[in-house]
Amino acid sequence: MTLLSVQNLTVRRGECPVVDTASFSIAAGECVGLIGPNGAGKTSLLRGALGLLPFEGTSTLAAMPPKRRASQAAWLPQTRDIAWPMTVERIVALGRLPYLARGASLSPTDQAAVDAALTRMGLDTFRTRLATALSGGEQARVLIARTLAQDTPLLMADEPIAGLDPAAQIATLQVFQTLAQEGRAVLTSLHDLSLAARYCNRLIMMGAGRIIADGPPQDVLTPDRLAQVFRLDAKVLDTPDGPIVQPLGVLS
Structure with a gap:
């Protein structure tokens, strides 16, 4: 089942296209x-596909009511500052807002989604702590x-592992991989x-606003x-765990 279809998406900064006629779908x-x-246009592509930036072309998500x-x-x-001194559990519970009537409390289903998200991210023991007292990586x-508590078919994330230590990076990507194995989908920018x-079972490579390659990692x-x-x-x-990129130098 296709969860996102984008056709000829163009996002401009002034007259300059920062995303240039990008087409892809996510299943x-x-x-x-x-x-x-x-500067390749990754963030603008994600935000345009969500309808958060003006764009030309079509996106099935952007066409939906909010x-x-x-x-x-x-x-x-990509910007993930926590400004309010709220508990970790309360912040995670904000992911349930799309399903709640105004002023309504969390239902058992909502609470179960919050609990599952805390467990997936290894935050069970953090739930009563103030998020503003945590480190930057913990806040991320x-x-x-x-x-995750939003529990949607598609998750889109812009550099989600930036600022995380290596173990947390791997743990987060394992969660994303598991979501896909469960039948959902993830589109995430990574460095x-x-x-x-x-x-990732598929990579989309961008350069200068255009999609340069799209396919299995070993092909891209x-x-x-x-x-x-x-x-x-x-x-x-080439390794049993997938390709490993070993940088040797920067080309002039």
Whole structure:
């Protein structure tokens, strides 16, 4: 089942297209990594597909009324500051807002979704702590849990593992991989190419606003494309856990 279809999506900054006629679809069961250098257009593509930026072309999500869109796709932006001194559990519970009538309390179903999200992100012992007292990496995990509590068919995340320690990065991507195996879908931008190759069954590579390649990691991550798009001299090592990108230098 297709959860997102984007056709000829163009996002402009002034007259300049920062996303240029991008087309792709995301199906249930996929964990898709969106990769590319800084400035490639990854964030603008995600935000345009959600209807958060003006765009040309079509997106099935952007065409939905806001309430329906919130029940179909959860969104984790790149900026993830927690400003209010709320408990971890209460922040995660905000993910249930699309399903609650104004002023309503959490139902048993809502509470179960919150509990499951806390457990997935290893935050059970944090639930009564103030989120503002946590480290930056811990706060990031809380906001990922809030997204999981939304319990949507599609999860879209912009650099979700930035600022996390290596163990938390792997744990988060394992959660995303499990969501896909359960029949949902994930579209996430990532900078660690080896982790993207290991935990995503498909990669979309962007460069200068365009989709350069779209397919299985071993087909997308080639030395020629890494040189072309990232200006990176790199080896791509084939391992049982997927390709590993070994950077050797920067091309002039």
